[in-house]
Amino acid sequence: MKSWELLEAIGEVDAKMALEAEKPKVRRRGVRLLALAAAMVLVLATGVTALAAVSEPVNEMLYNIWPYAAQALKPVNMSCEDQGIRMEVLSVAVQGQETLVTLTMQDLTGDRLDETVDLFDTGNLLLPYDGSGTCMLTGYDAAEKKATFAVYMRFDTDRIGDAKATFQVSKLLTGKRECTVDLTPYLELPLAQAETIQVPKLRGWGGSGSHREVARMQVLDPANSREIEVTEGVTFAGAGLVDGALHVQLRYADIINTDNHGVLYLTDREGNILDTVSDGVTGLSWFDDNRDSWQEHIFDSLPLPVEELRLVGDFVTADPALEGNWQVTFPLQTEVE
Amino acid sequence: MEDERIVGLFWQRDESALACTQERYGSYLTAIARRILGDVRDAEESVSSTLEAAWQSIPPHRPAGLKLYLAKLTRRISLDMCRKRSALKRGGGQTALALEELEECIAGEDTPEKQTDRKLLAEGIQTFLAAQPEAERRVFLLRYWHLYSVAEVALRCGYTRSKTASMLHRTRLRLKEALLREGLL
Numbered sequence A: 001m002k003s004w005e006l007l008e009a010i011g012e013v014d015a016k017m018a019l020e021a022e023k024p025k026v027r028r029r030g031v032r033l034l035a036l037a038a039a040m041v042l043v044l045a046t047g048v049t050a051l052a053a054v055s056e057p058v059n060e061m062l063y064n065i066w067p068y069a070a071q072a073l074k075p076v077n078m079s080c081e082d083q084g085i086r087m088e089v090l091s092v093a094v095q096g097q098e099t100l101v102t103l104t105m106q107d108l109t110g111d112r113l114d115e116t117v118d119l120f121d122t123g124n125l126l127l128p129y130d131g132s133g134t135c136m137l138t139g140y141d142a143a144e145k146k147a148t149f150a151v152y153m154r155f156d157t158d159r160i161g162d163a164k165a166t167f168q169v170s171k172l173l174t175g176k177r178e179c180t181v182d183l184t185p186y187l188e189l190p191l192a193q194a195e196t197i198q199v200p201k202l203r204g205w206g207g208s209g210s211h212r213e214v215a216r217m218q219v220l221d222p223a224n225s226r227e228i229e230v231t232e233g234v235t236f237a238g239a240g241l242v243d244g245a246l247h248v249q250l251r252y253a254d255i256i257n258t259d260n261h262g263v264l265y266l267t268d269r270e271g272n273i274l275d276t277v278s279d280g281v282t283g284l285s286w287f288d289d290n291r292d293s294w295q296e297h298i299f300d301s302l303p304l305p306v307e308e309l310r311l312v313g314d315f316v317t318a319d320p321a322l323e324g325n326w327q328v329t330f331p332l333q334t335e336v337e
Numbered sequence B: 001m002e003d004e005r006i007v008g009l010f011w012q013r014d015e016s017a018l019a020c021t022q023e024r025y026g027s028y029l030t031a032i033a034r035r036i037l038g039d040v041r042d043a044e045e046s047v048s049s050t051l052e053a054a055w056q057s058i059p060p061h062r063p064a065g066l067k068l069y070l071a072k073l074t075r076r077i078s079l080d081m082c083r084k085r086s087a088l089k090r091g092g093g094q095t096a097l098a099l100e101e102l103e104e105c106i107a108g109e110d111t112p113e114k115q116t117d118r119k120l121l122a123e124g125i126q127t128f129l130a131a132q133p134e135a136e137r138r139v140f141l142l143r144y145w146h147l148y149s150v151a152e153v154a155l156r157c158g159y160t161r162s163k164t165a166s167m168l169h170r171t172r173l174r175l176k177e178a179l180l181r182e183g184l185l
Helices: A003-010 A015-022 A037-044 A059-065 A067-071 A211-215 B003-011 B016-037 B040-057 B066-084 B095-106 B118-130 B134-144 B150-157 B161-181
Strands: A074-082 A085-095 A098-107 A124-126 A131-141 A146-155 A164-172 A177-182 A196-198 A202-207 A218-220 A228-231 A234-242 A245-252 A261-267 A281-287 A293-299 A310-317 A322-331
Touching: A003 B066, A003 B095, A003 B118, A003 B134, A015 B066, A015 B118, A015 B134, A059 A067, A067 A085, A067 A098, A074 A322, A085 A164, A085 A322, A098 A164, A124 A146, A131 B134, A177 A228, A202 A211, A218 A234, A218 A245, A218 A293, A228 A310, A234 A310, A245 A261, B003 B016, B003 B066, B016 B040, B016 B066, B040 B066, B095 B134, B095 B161, B118 B134, B118 B161, B134 B150, B134 B161, B150 B161
Parallel strands: none
Antiparallel strands: A074 A085, A085 A098, A098 A146, A124 A164, A131 A146, A164 A322, A177 A310, A196 A218, A202 A281, A228 A234, A234 A245, A245 A293, A261 A310, A281 A293
């Protein structure tokens, strides 16, 4: 094979995945843990390899996604409790740079977990190396109030070693809700030139532009917020024109503890989503003193007259995170009995 | 004008579809072509060819996402131009560097060169990428799908250039392992 073929074949991968890569992201601290439903669907179609020592219902799935790490899974079965919730590390694998940990979180005293629970980016195998990883919820047993997770991490080292390691979780996010809200009624037509201020302390932005340029941008004055609750945790603050672009301002409550977030888009009257191409900044955000996140969404070109548009938001909100200190320390090279 | 209407114009064989496409996506497609070809005039020619290819292929195709469809066409056409015109010798944008880096994925194999089914290869790469952490996947696709320079990838992702290069190197080695495992190398 020539590298030309490889370069051309890379161009044949799912274009949505490729375009997603091009979208700007706000970086978050710590290990980013993501659901891998799409990956699971893809990889499950490729066949199953042999099973090894640890017997868990999720194993076949793990073998297909992370074959090397999953083959090295060894039982741990050690647990701890905090806040009435038990964390049990079921198994661990160390294979070269890769680690895989399977674990359960079980509510022993209440009904605080649900089928939307996640580790809120806090599931972490503590090792003295830089690493990145991903997490997936592999099951939820409502009767047992028990959720099962797999956490895969890759570290910047060729040999992780066989010392003891600690797996730690500090937050659980539950009660996730998704909703779609038509924000069109909140647009006051005809749109007027808005009162603006320079963006307060810039937290992040999407689209092109340097930090210096974006930090000087004008946003709707939050002091004029209309304070319309569109769903629990999300407030519509206002909309208006700034230098010909449509600005829409929202406030997301307490995102550090809720991960509340959303995307805005435009549709025609029939509900067809319109592609809003932009060469500039598409949105920016900043924190206020209450740690709420203000977000300004910017549409610098409107594909239809504003009277023919609908402004729609997809929002994800959650209950405030359940905090605790769950830690289990175990030897990395546990022998199979 | 939104995508569906433009696609409708293509289907009606209305040549204004080309002007609408150029207006809506011209600068985006030119940016893709320029990264691959490294030359503005070549990039403009590639975009013209993209519009021509779209005219020839819609219908029978009715792309659900016009932007994606056009981006893939531009990428393929630009790479073809790059290969045919030996544009690599003239600098060739990011393509020459990307090819050099990707040699790492296929070098060192003693097996005779074999014809790999492109569809299977693409599926293998897709499966591999889907199982990577988001950060690595994003860096890899920005470099080898979009052909951004390493410096641009670093800037977009907020990493240092050396960290970006290191992530790419490790991902290439893992891709090689995965392709070998699947019998695609």
